[in-house]
Amino acid sequence: MAKNSDSLLPDSPWMDPLDPFLGVSPQIQSLRADALKVAQGNGPVLIQGETGTGKGVLAKWLHWAGPRREAPFVDLNCAGLNPDFLETELFGHRKGAFTGADQPKRGLIELADQGTLFLDEIGDMETGVQAKVLKVIEEKRFRRLGEVQDQTVDIRLVAATHQNLEKSIRLGRFRRDLFFRISTFTLSLPPLRQRLQDLPVLSALILAELSRELGKPGLTLAKLSIEAMEAHRWPGNIRELRNSLERAAIRCEDREIWPEDLGLAGGSAEATPAYGTRLSLAELEKLHIKRVLEEEGGRVTDAAKRLGIPRSTLYVKIKELGLGGE
Ligand SMILES: Nc1ncnc2c1ncn2[C@@H]1O[C@H](COP(=O)(O)OP(=O)(O)OP(=O)(O)O)[C@@H](O)[C@H]1O
Ligand SMILES: [Mg+2]
Structure with missing residues (x-):
């Protein structure tokens, strides 16, 4: 990994070495300045941003750049998890706490002691579980399911969401x-x-x-490709950029990437998606889901987020519409 002299990139193999602040824009540089200060603190942090903007990358960086870096970084994506499962994952349980609890289990909160607990998609957490998480932050104590004693814990909470939490509060979905x-x-x-x-x-x-991964050294972008990229709206943000470059790196015949290799919807070649007005709504839905799935590299969680539907609904649709590869 190339290393800027002043960029804080980790060397240790246990950390994701991505630098969340690549670029010269005032937005990313001011975020970097804020993040450097926040990383040194101990209080909870909320990371907001659209899908694919690098919230997960930033959460890992915050842990790595702060005083807890030698302690565990434990992450959990709350999207699509039912509240009971989420609670046992977070708090753990004692043996026999419920049917099927044959062994005691330590929860992620316990595992993250002294370190960082990263709760991704916290906006998807059910309000009952939210209340319990609040107690952990405020009192630095938690209780395994089925136990009567609280235990103390020292964690830094980093939470992320792509949702507008103020709106969720108005809708009664977030405390x-x-x-x-x-x-x-x-x-x-x-x-x-x-x-x-x-x-x-x-x-x-x-x-x-990608050059390294694909064994194709010297991959470059033609000037026209940069222009095409600047004209694109990037709804999937950096994830979409990576997917598009990966596709292009595989497709391109020599080492130079041309706009048509990038396959950007909204670019001149594919400016008007092939959505004929003769399509029925069902056909249009199928086409759209297929396209979003492709753009997200087949990742159902990411595609569901972009489509604005629960992951479970997308699975049902993939099955119904015969889009599943597996
Ligand atoms: N600064 C970066 N440098 C290189 N790649 C990055 C960077 N930020 C993000 N990416 C790439 O984009 C992808 C998406 O990043 P990440 O998962 O952190 O986004 P996110 O905001 O958490 O998305 P989601 O809301 O869908 O969970 C990553 O897999 C990574 O490959
Ligand atoms: Mg994420």
Whole structure:
């Protein structure tokens, strides 16, 4: 991995070495300045940003750049988990706490002691579980399911969401008290379309990685490709950029990537998606789901987020529409 003299990239193999602040845009540089300060603190952090902007990358970096870096980084994606499962994952249980609890189990909160607990998609957490998480943050104590004694714990909570939590509060889906507790330090990742000047730096780094992975040294972008990228809206943000560069790196015949290799919807070649008005709604739905799944590299969780439907619904649709590869 290329290393800037002043960029804080980890060397240790146990850490994701991605630098969340690649680029020259004022947005990303001011985020970097804020994040450097926040990393040294101990209070909860909320990371906001659209899908694919790098919230997970930033959460790992915060752990790595702060005083807890030698302690565990434990993460859990709360999306699509039922509340009972989420509770046992977080709090653990004693042997016999419920049918099927044959062995005692330590929860993630316990495992993260002295370190960082990263709760991804906290906006998807059910309000009952939210209340219990709030107690852990406020009292630094938790209780395994089925036990009567609290245990103390020292964790730093980093939470992320792509949702607008203020709106979720109005809808009664997110607790106001938890929001106030976690939002004192909020770091917002800008969408890629608001930092287009960072495209060359981001692409260069991702291409260097792809060159290594694919054994295709010297991959470069033609000038026209940068222009096509600047004209694109990047709804899937850096994830979409990576997917598009990966596809292009595989497709391109020599080492230079041309706009048509990138396959960007909205670019000149594919400006108008082939959505004929003769399509029925069902056909249109199938086409759209197929396309989003392709753009997200087949990742159902990411595709569901972009489509604005629960992951379980997308699974049902994939099955019904015969889109599943597996
Ligand atoms: N700074 C970066 N440098 C290189 N690649 C990055 C960077 N940020 C994000 N990526 C790439 O984009 C992908 C998405 O990043 P990440 O999972 O952190 O986004 P996210 O905001 O958590 O998305 P989601 O809301 O869908 O969970 C990662 O797999 C990574 O490959
Ligand atoms: Mg994420």
